[in-house]
Amino acid sequence: DAKTTQPTSMDCAEGRAANLPCNHSTISGNEYVYWYRQIHSQGPQYIIHGLKNNETNEMASLIITEDRKSSTLILPHATLRDTAVYYCIVRPIVTGDYKLSFGAGTTVTVRA
Amino acid sequence: GAVVSQHPSRVICKSGTSVKIECRSLDFQATTMFWYRQFPKQSLMLMATSNEGSKATYEQGVEKDKFLINHASLTLSTLTVTSAHPEDSSFYICSVGALRQGRNTIYFGEGSWLTVV
Numbered sequence: 430d431a432k433t434t435q436p437t438s439m440d441c442a443e444g445r446a447a448n449l450p451c452n453h454s455t456i457s458g459n460e461y462v463y464w465y466r467q468i469h470s471q472g473p474q475y476i477i478h479g480l481k482n483n484e485t486n487e488m489a490s491l492i493i494t495e496d497r498k499s500s501t502l503i504l505p506h507a508t509l510r511d512t513a514v515y516y517c518i519v520r521p522i523v524t525g526d527y528k529l530s531f532g533a534g535t536t537v538t539v540r541a
Numbered sequence: 542g543a544v545v546s547q548h549p550s551r552v553i554c555k556s557g558t559s560v561k562i563e564c565r566s567l568d569f570q571a572t573t574m575f576w577y578r579q580f581p582k583q584s585l586m587l588m589a590t591s592n593e594g595s596k597a598t599y600e601q602g603v604e605k606d607k608f609l610i611n612h613a614s615l616t617l618s619t620l621t622v623t624s625a626h627p628e629d630s631s632f633y634i635c636s637v638g639a640l641r642q643g644r645n646t647i648y649f650g651e652g653s654w655l656t657v658v
Binding site (some may be wrong): 434461463465467470471472473474475478504516522525526527528529530532533534 | 575584
């Protein structure tokens with residue numbers, strides 16, 4: 430049972446910001462939102478995660494709506510190397526139980 | 542640098558033989574590690590939880606006698622695909638989680654491509 434909904438695919442222009450939406454309308458108060466990406470033939474790469482506040486790191490920004498039912502991952506200046514499948518995942522706040530349930534993700538293609 | 546390392550990155554084996562894949566946590570000790578499988582054009586599917594010093598916990602539909610998991614130390618888990626068949630050809634990925642700077646972060650290995658011929 431999918432806990433997140435993401436668009437199947439999206440194209441982005443190189444150098445522009447890429448905004449990746451994710452719906453998680455059934456998220457509970459004790460669940461984080463995690464974002465990973467997977468470049469072809471590699472293991473998933475951690476991008477960012479958050480609970481309710483917006484988060485920013487060197488890779489991206491995560492904007493979570495006030496009701497926490499959706500979020501947006503922002504890649505500020507997309508490059509060709511950002512072409513990948515992006516996964517939005519919700520996970521309970523439980524230290525020690527680190528398994529993740531992956532959906533289909535969004536295939537992002539950055540075009541020159 | 543890498544936090545989780547897998548070896549080998551690619552392996553080809555003959556049908557009926559067994560193959561071992563290693564997953565090492567480089568930066569921290571891990572009492573649990575996780576193994577996933579990914580078929581072409583599909584998403585990652587959790588296979589099992591590797592528990593240090595005890596038996597692995599397998600997800601529904603995963604044969605524990607076929608996919609042997611050993612977690613003998615806090616930094617190493619191994620997945621052995623026994624009596625491999627062509628349908629076992631897949632991308633196998635492990636992950637490790639840790640509480641770092643007050644935040645739970647989960648890292649993945651580079652993955653291991655298994656081709657059974």
